[in-house]
Amino acid sequence: MHLYRTHSCGALRAEHIGAQVRLSGWINAKRDHGQLLFIDLRDRSGITQIVAPERSDELAALSGARLESVVTVTGTVVKRSQETVNPKLNTGEIELQVSTVEIQSEAVTLPFPVAGDQPIGEDARLRYRFLDLRREEVGRNILLRSKVIASIRRRMHEAGFVEFQTPILTASSPEGARDYLVPSRLHPGQFYALPQAPQQFKQLLMVAGFDRYFQIAPCFRDEDARADRSPGEFYQLDLEMAFVDQEEVFATIEPVLAGIFDEFSDWIVTPAPFPRLTYKEAITTYGSDKPDLRNPIHIFDVSDVFRESGFKTFSAAVRDGQVVRALAAPGAAKRSRNYFDQLVKWARSELRSPGLAYLVIDGESKGPVAKFLSKEDVRILSERTGAKDGDAIFFFCAQEYVAARQAGALRQRLGDDFDLIEKNAYRFCWVVDYPMYEREEKTGNIEFSHNPFSMPQGGLAALNTKDPLEILAYQYDVVCNGIELSSGAIRNHRPDIMLRAFEIAGYSADEVKERFGGMLQAFAYGAPPHGGLAPGVDRMVMLLADQQNIREVIAFPMTQNALDLLMGAPSQVSEQQLKDLHIRLELPPDEEPEESKTIDCSE
Numbered sequence: 001m002h003l004y005r006t007h008s009c010g011a012l013r014a015e016h017i018g019a020q021v022r023l024s025g026w027i028n029a030k031r032d033h034g035q036l037l038f039i040d041l042r043d044r045s046g047i048t049q050i051v052a053p054e055r056s057d058e059l060a061a062l063s064g065a066r067l068e069s070v071v072t073v074t075g076t077v078v079k080r081s082q083e084t085v086n087p088k089l090n091t092g093e094i095e096l097q098v099s100t101v102e103i104q105s106e107a108v109t110l111p112f113p114v115a116g117d118q119p120i121g122e123d124a125r126l127r128y129r130f131l132d133l134r135r136e137e138v139g140r141n142i143l144l145r146s147k148v149i150a151s152i153r154r155r156m157h158e159a160g161f162v163e164f165q166t167p168i169l170t171a172s173s174p175e176g177a178r179d180y181l182v183p184s185r186l187h188p189g190q191f192y193a194l195p196q197a198p199q200q201f202k203q204l205l206m207v208a209g210f211d212r213y214f215q216i217a218p219c220f221r222d223e224d225a226r227a228d229r230s231p232g233e234f235y236q237l238d239l240e241m242a243f244v245d246q247e248e249v250f251a252t253i254e255p256v257l258a259g260i261f262d263e264f265s266d267w268i269v270t271p272a273p274f275p276r277l278t279y280k281e282a283i284t285t286y287g288s289d290k291p292d293l294r295n296p297i298h299i300f301d302v303s304d305v306f307r308e309s310g311f312k313t314f315s316a317a318v319r320d321g322q323v324v325r326a327l328a329a330p331g332a333a334k335r336s337r338n339y340f341d342q343l344v345k346w347a348r349s350e351l352r353s354p355g356l357a358y359l360v361i362d363g364e365s366k367g368p369v370a371k372f373l374s375k376e377d378v379r380i381l382s383e384r385t386g387a388k389d390g391d392a393i394f395f396f397c398a399q400e401y402v403a404a405r406q407a408g409a410l411r412q413r414l415g416d417d418f419d420l421i422e423k424n425a426y427r428f429c430w431v432v433d434y435p436m437y438e439r440e441e442k443t444g445n446i447e448f449s450h451n452p453f454s455m456p457q458g459g460l461a462a463l464n465t466k467d468p469l470e471i472l473a474y475q476y477d478v479v480c481n482g483i484e485l486s487s488g489a490i491r492n493h494r495p496d497i498m499l500r501a502f503e504i505a506g507y508s509a510d511e512v513k514e515r516f517g518g519m520l521q522a523f524a525y526g527a528p529p530h531g532g533l534a535p536g537v538d539r540m541v542m543l544l545a546d547q548q549n550i551r552e553v554i555a556f557p558m559t560q561n562a563l564d565l566l567m568g569a570p571s572q573v574s575e576q577q578l579k580d581l582h583i584r585l586e587l588p589p590d591e592e593p594e595e596s597k598t599i600d601c602s603e
Helices: 057-064 124-126 136-158 199-207 246-263 279-286 303-307 314-320 336-348 375-385 400-418 459-465 495-504 509-523 535-542 575-580
Strands: 020-032 037-043 045-052 072-079 094-105 178-181 191-194 212-221 232-242 276-278 323-328 357-362 364-368 393-400 428-432 437-439 446-448 475-480 482-490 530-533
Touching: 020 045, 020 057, 020 094, 037 057, 037 400, 045 072, 057 094, 124 437, 136 212, 136 232, 136 246, 136 530, 136 535, 178 314, 178 509, 191 475, 199 212, 199 232, 199 530, 212 535, 232 246, 246 428, 246 475, 246 482, 246 530, 246 535, 279 400, 279 428, 303 314, 303 323, 303 375, 314 357, 314 393, 323 375, 323 400, 336 357, 336 393, 336 400, 336 535, 482 535, 495 509
Parallel strands: 045 094, 276 428
Antiparallel strands: 020 037, 020 072, 037 045, 072 094, 178 191, 212 232, 232 530, 323 393, 357 364, 357 393, 428 475, 437 446, 475 482, 482 530
């Protein structure tokens, strides 16, 4: 018989009755019935109920062992009585009558219970993450992650991609977030950087002639955490393809994404091809470039209705260049006046809007703006927004993108408030045609709005002849349920187009060559047209596990403040280590140094 186990704790069934077996695992729960002791023995595969005979050494040994102690038990599989069968367990028809017990490791008193689903503070969970991972839901999430990554690899190989590993120690480059820097001992005063993304390396692989590259890439960014973003490090399915246009990239990755979500969930999944929305359409109709298509509410431009209306606050603003965005909430007329008052307060505090105008359609029009609108105005507003009797229409008036953002936030809230969000569905879409440039609000300068290495639509001719703010890029995002899974682009593979694109954004040729000389040099030796993207593995698993926080699907995440409570990182190092690296500490004051100009060239 095996030294530790003949079966896992989730393997025994009725067909094993009468067999002599050995199990090893953790004591998940204990129930002392006086002369009998029942133990739930757990490993990652499941739980088996163990019964220790009365007045036995085995009962004494198990009675003295604390929860989460590791034990090995040997005994006979027996059938449970009919009244004690547990249909919630795969092993619920049997139990193990113990003949011998060996305590492999005695546990001390636990900082929090492992069994059950009691709420536990995040600091405690992360400080004792090895215990937290024993809990059923967390462990299930981590196993799901492993299966998803295995499925990704299989699907990518089947699609003809070759897996590469790109460097972890590389050069610092001005991207969208701060680099994590690594001092060089051999080259005093110089630093490596951990890659924010393998962007330049994967493009160089295209230049080298490898048509289809992918990797499950670790990426490192010194940025603040969010519910859908882990500070420090994250993983993405990084891929690049040569001799492709935008539609070929979409057609290649859609079966991979849809297949993964089909494989690991029984929810509805958007079939390929995914809907395409232009950036302008997404902003105008959904108030976001990460639209949640499960929400049926749309946003409408009603500026023309208010331009000549009696509501002078809006009409004057529209004539001054602002816009009015409207959205209808079905059934809102049944809500109390207090509900509308709370929405107005929320708009002022959370959205920094001067207010929230609304119109209630309930037999007749009611609300703060009703008296300023004619019956014809109300008819047009109802017809355009699809509002019916019993609904309410909400309005924001501001500059175009401010109004879009505010209306988008209200759309999300109304979807939740009125339970409009489609259940048990993954709704994918592509957002395409991003602007190549935007005007920086404070300085008025032209700068890149997204990835500077995207190919401008129209190429060099567009850069030389069009207003920069009218130039679109072959830049795209794939979005699922309002979460951006990835940005991507058809790349700019021409040095002349790249230098001109950067020139418009205020960068000299010498500056571009200094920062991206390796890639420019490679492109000068013949670069194929290429493009790709990098869906976030953590975000995909978070969606599949139906979790709201990305830390729930990462084995050893940091806190929101980028602290590793388990390992105590970041930490101080010894004077000798600093001396070896030729570093002397000079701790900064509290204020943050002024930002230098940055370029987002990551996915």
